Amino acid sequence: MTLEKLFEMLRTDQDIWIERIGSQNQPPKQIYYSNSFLNDIAEIFECRGLEQARLFALSKLHDRDRGAARGILKVLDYIADCPAARDDAPVGRTIIKTLPSFKPAKNK
Numbered sequence: 001m002t003l004e005k006l007f008e009m010l011r012t013d014q015d016i017w018i019e020r021i022g023s024q025n026q027p028p029k030q031i032y033y034s035n036s037f038l039n040d041i042a043e044i045f046e047c048r049g050l051e052q053a054r055l056f057a058l059s060k061l062h063d064r065d066r067g068a069a070r071g072i073l074k075v076l077d078y079i080a081d082c083p084a085a086r087d088d089a090p091v092g093r094t095i096i097k098t099l100p101s102f103k104p105a106k107n108k
Contacts, residue, residue, distance in 0.1 A: 001082040006095070009078050010102040016074050017103055019067035031067040033099055041072055042096040046089040050080055053096075075099060 001009075010016060018028045037060075045053040054076050060069035075096065079085045085092045 001078070003082060003084045003091075006078050006082040006085060007102065010075065010095075010099070011104055013074060013078075016071045016099075019070065029067065031071045033068050033071070034065070037065055037068050037072075038097050038099055042093040045076075045079075045096055046093040049089075050076060050086060050092075072096070072099075 017031055019031050020028050041053050041056060044056050054073065057069045057072045057076065060066065063069070079092050079095065085095055
């Protein structure tokens with residue numbers, strides 16, 4: 001996957017931006033990515049690699065950050081499929097830290 005395709009996937013994959021909770025009666029909820037969460041993931045990705053970043057995200061699945069953890073796992077899957085982001089740690093780190101800039105604008 002190219003960087004352009006990765007950016008497109010980050011903009012269009014609703015599982016990165018919307019958390020579907022419980023039953024069908026509950027409305028979907030926007031996922032909030034805190035700066036500290038993204039900084040932690042980005043730092044781990046750059047210093048220790050993709051698999052360690054995944055392990056950290058997996059450890060957050062039962063925290064209050066569970067929506068962000070599910071979303072970031074999806075992002076890490078996309079990064080794994082993009083050699084330009086996966087193999088160049090500063091590029092992958094920048095993508096993770098700037099994830100909110102990929103969020104699609106709300107339709108009016």
